[in-house]
Amino acid sequence: MKSFLSAVLAAAFAAAVVAAVSLAGGATNTGPRSVTLHLIEKDQAFGFVDNAPTSGKAHIASAGDMFAFSANMLTTSGKRAGTLNAYCIVTRGGKNEWSQCNGTFGLAGGQIYATAAMHGEQSVTHVGIIGGTGAYAGARGEIVSVQSPNGNTGHDTFHLLLP
Numbered sequence: 001m002k003s004f005l006s007a008v009l010a011a012a013f014a015a016a017v018v019a020a021v022s023l024a025g026g027a028t029n030t031g032p033r034s035v036t037l038h039l040i041e042k043d044q045a046f047g048f049v050d051n052a053p054t055s056g057k058a059h060i061a062s063a064g065d066m067f068a069f070s071a072n073m074l075t076t077s078g079k080r081a082g083t084l085n086a087y088c089i090v091t092r093g094g095k096n097e098w099s100q101c102n103g104t105f106g107l108a109g110g111q112i113y114a115t116a117a118m119h120g121e122q123s124v125t126h127v128g129i130i131g132g133t134g135a136y137a138g139a140r141g142e143i144v145s146v147q148s149p150n151g152n153t154g155h156d157t158f159h160l161l162l163p
Contacts (some may be wrong), residue, residue, distance in 0.1 A: 032161040039081055040074040041145070041154035062093035071154075073105065082107035088118060096120075103127075110134025114143060123147045129160060138163040 048067040055062060068087040075081050086103030097120050105112040111134065116127040127143040141160040148154060 032163060035158070035160040035162065037158040037160065038076050039156050039158070040076060040078075041071045041084060041156055042074055043152045044070045044072055060094060061090045061097050061099075063090055065090040065093065067099075073107075073156075107136070110136040112136045112139055129158075136162070 046067065046069045049065060050059075051062075051064040051066065053062055066087065066089050068085075070086075071084040073081040073084055083106045084103055085106070086101055088099040088101035090097060090099045092098040099118040101116050101118055103114050105114065110132055112132040113130050114127045115130055116125055118125060123146065125145045125147075127145060129139055129141040129143065131137075132139040139160060139162055141158065143156055143158050145154050145156045
């Protein structure tokens with residue numbers, strides 16, 4: 001799930017690069033521009049709130065439980081690209097857990113906002129890009145986030161459309 005938010009951050013970085021190239025080249029806007037970006041999400045912090053009814057030592061999520069996390073976003077060469085901050089609310093608990101997540105990727109030039117429905121501990125998450133600020137105003141698209149086997153990094157591919 002943490003990779004989901006990281007994916008959103010990567011999209012923002014891609015948007016900034018595209019915007020800078022277009023402005024520098026004097027390009028005219030003839031419609032949405034498509035950008036693909038690959039970023040690495042490196043987990044930094046995670047917190048879980050077990051709201052009533054509490055699960056005790058079993059750590060089984062129930063509807064209304066919440067968790068939040070943050071991550072550093074890195075380029076594939078390991079350079080810092082920005083941050084990801086997200087929160088999720090469990091909407092269905094138990095063995096068939098579902099959560100609704102929202103996150104913000106902070107990048108040079110602005111922010112990208114994203115949302116996703118998460119099903120348990122899935123290894124691949126599809127995240128919707130729902131907007132942004134600054135260089136990312138009007139951004140839309142999808143992030144495909146693939147969680148690494150160790151669980152603390154993700155490989156995020158941003159498919160970003162900029163106005």
